[in-house]
Amino acid sequence: xxxxxxxxxxxxxxxxxxxxMLLARILLNVLVTAVLARLLSPQExxxxxxxxxxxxxxxxxxxxxxxxxxxxxxxxxxRHIGTVISLSxxxxxxxxxxxWIFARQIADFLxxxxxxxxxxxxxxxxxxxxxxxxxxxxxxxxxKFKISSIAGLAAWIASHxxxxxxxxxxxFSYWALVVAYMAEAFILASIYFFIARDYLVRPSFxxxxxxxxRSQSLGYSLAGISTFTAKYIDNIIVAxxxxxxxxxxxxRAYYLIAMPATLFGNLNKSVIFPLLSxxxxxxxxxxxxxxxxxxxxxxxxxxxxxxxxxxxKELVLTVLGQQWMDAVxxxxxxxxxxxxxxxxxxxxxxxxxxxxSYRTASMQITYMALVASFAFFSAPYGVNxxxxxxxxxxxxxxxxxxxxxxxxxxxxxWDFLLVHGPPAAxxxxxxxxxxxxxxxxxxxPHYQVLAVGLSVIGALSLVTLYMRASLLFGRYGVEVLxxxxxxxxxxxx
Numbered sequence: 001x002x003x004x005x006x007x008x009x010x011x012x013x014x015x016x017x018x019x020x021m022l023l024a025r026i027l028l029n030v031l032v033t034a035v036l037a038r039l040l041s042p043q044e045x046x047x048x049x050x051x052x053x054x055x056x057x058x059x060x061x062x063x064x065x066x067x068x069x070x071x072x073x074x075x076x077x078x079r080h081i082g083t084v085i086s087l088s089x090x091x092x093x094x095x096x097x098x099x100w101i102f103a104r105q106i107a108d109f110l111x112x113x114x115x116x117x118x119x120x121x122x123x124x125x126x127x128x129x130x131x132x133x134x135x136x137x138x139x140x141x142x143x144k145f146k147i148s149s150i151a152g153l154a155a156w157i158a159s160h161x162x163x164x165x166x167x168x169x170x171x172f173s174y175w176a177l178v179v180a181y182m183a184e185a186f187i188l189a190s191i192y193f194f195i196a197r198d199y200l201v202r203p204s205f206x207x208x209x210x211x212x213x214r215s216q217s218l219g220y221s222l223a224g225i226s227t228f229t230a231k232y233i234d235n236i237i238v239a240x241x242x243x244x245x246x247x248x249x250x251x252r253a254y255y256l257i258a259m260p261a262t263l264f265g266n267l268n269k270s271v272i273f274p275l276l277s278x279x280x281x282x283x284x285x286x287x288x289x290x291x292x293x294x295x296x297x298x299x300x301x302x303x304x305x306x307x308x309x310x311x312x313k314e315l316v317l318t319v320l321g322q323q324w325m326d327a328v329x330x331x332x333x334x335x336x337x338x339x340x341x342x343x344x345x346x347x348x349x350x351x352x353x354x355x356x357s358y359r360t361a362s363m364q365i366t367y368m369a370l371v372a373s374f375a376f377f378s379a380p381y382g383v384n385x386x387x388x389x390x391x392x393x394x395x396x397x398x399x400x401x402x403x404x405x406x407x408x409x410x411x412x413x414w415d416f417l418l419v420h421g422p423p424a425a426x427x428x429x430x431x432x433x434x435x436x437x438x439x440x441x442x443x444x445p446h447y448q449v450l451a452v453g454l455s456v457i458g459a460l461s462l463v464t465l466y467m468r469a470s471l472l473f474g475r476y477g478v479e480v481l482x483x484x485x486x487x488x489x490x491x492x493x
Contacts, residue, residue, distance in 0.1 A: 037319065037321055039168040041245075042248030042252070042323070045177075046239070046244035047118065047244065047248075049239075049247050050112045050235075055125070080212065082206065083209040085200070086204055087205065088130040092126045103115070103120045109240070110239045111240055125182045125185040125186065128185040128186050128189040132185065132192055135192035138200065142199060147195050151188060152188065159180040163179055229368045229372070234386060237379050241379040242383060246382075249324065253330035256327075257331055286354070290346070290405065291411060291419055298420050299474070301338045303423065303426055303430045303457075305336060306427040306428070306430040307454075309431065310431050311453050312331045326383070329384045336391065347404070348360060350409060359404065371393045374389035422473065433457060437456055
């Protein structure tokens with residue numbers, strides 16, 4: 001019982017701090033994106049989008065899934081951590097050299113000539129990213145969520161607000177973002193090196209330690225590579241078959257709307273996954289945690305999805321500007337699928353926490369195959385068709401993964417439907433209220449319509465939360481709220 005209370009307390013603290021940092025980062029992301037979208041063109045964003053595909057592939061391979069083992073494995077010693085650090089650094093160095101050597105071939109494959117020099121510059125940060133993965137995993141294992149989330153936000157602010165915007169204003173084109181991404185990696189590595197110094201050990205390879213974690217880490221690595229491929233294969237197809245400018249439109253629309261799902265996925269990885277890893281042997285607690293994950297995700301994602309679908313045009317004109325109007329349709333499509341992306345990560349947290357790395361990998365491979373095939377066959381019809389196809393693949397993958405994860409935890413179909421009922425009803429209400437606002441304010445400037453809509457929906461949400469929170473979050477979601485708010489949550493019904 002004491003262990004259960006302690007973990008609940010740590011979960012509350014972790015969700016509170018990480019959730020606060022998540023919200024702050026979303027708001028800052030919107031502001032920074034609004035500024036940069038007026039300083040950089042879709043073509044320039046396309047170059048950076050192609051470069052990030054290359055960097056993300058290296059990051060997914062370099063760690064070989066060892067950071068997840070550091071979190072999930074019950075018994076881990078210093079020799080294991082030393083082995084993980086040394087192997088990660090070595091593999092990252094090799095991959096960085098390969099990226100430098102084959103930069104021209106990569107640029108030719110993606111049909112982006114500017115990528116030759118950009119790829120070689122970004123190869124330098126490969127080692128820093130590998131170190132950051134290990135350091136974050138070590139901090140998560142020790143439930144140091146507060147300091148880890150603050151470090152990530154600080155590095156992002158310093159690089160994007162302090163460097164990307166000034167450099168873009170001075171005319172550095174896509175190099176403004178390239179420099180910002182590099183700076184973020186090295187600033188975060190410096191912060192992690194300082195705050196995690198009591199948990200880090202000297203890099204040292206031990207063959208027996210590697211044998212201890214090899215099988216599980218390879219399963220996580222396969223899952224990570226499959227996740228990367230599924231996440232970026234549509235971008236690769238758009239770059240090769242449609243064009244760089246179209247990739248800029250597609251990647252900005254995806255980034256703007258997938259931002260909440262991506263950041264909530266980071267919350268799953270940094271808070272929920274480590275906590276589930278500590279209770280995966282208790283099926284009753286795991287089942288409740290699974291339902292709470294679904295409840296919290298649905299309560300956040302479904303109303304947000306309804307709002308964004310309703311105000312997509314106003315959002316594009318306000319945040320991105322007139323030159324990005326082609327992004328309206330992809331944003332509507334991606335908005336409709338926000339919950340599937342976020343809910344998919346809840347299922348992944350369950351399978352990863354229970355040590356089913358190869359089952360996770362098989363689900364990721366299925367997802368990858370669906371996205372690749374749907375995107376490839378829809379590419380001749382343009383960016384909008386690719387957005388629809390990829391969202392459909394995500395929805396299908398979510399359904400499959402939900403069935404698998406629910407069987408593991410004992411969640412029934414009726415449990416699943418009950419958890420999603422209140423958030424779904426509230427999302428319909430949000431869409432109706434938003435549509436009414438747009439009708440009443442027809443002819444007003446787009447930013448005013450967006451501001452009024454946001455104010456109305458925000459006020460209705462707060463009133464609902466105060467009067468009866470279960471109408472939005474459901475029973476399990478309210479339990480999460482009360483845990484996160486501790487004794488101050490007596491008013492939550």
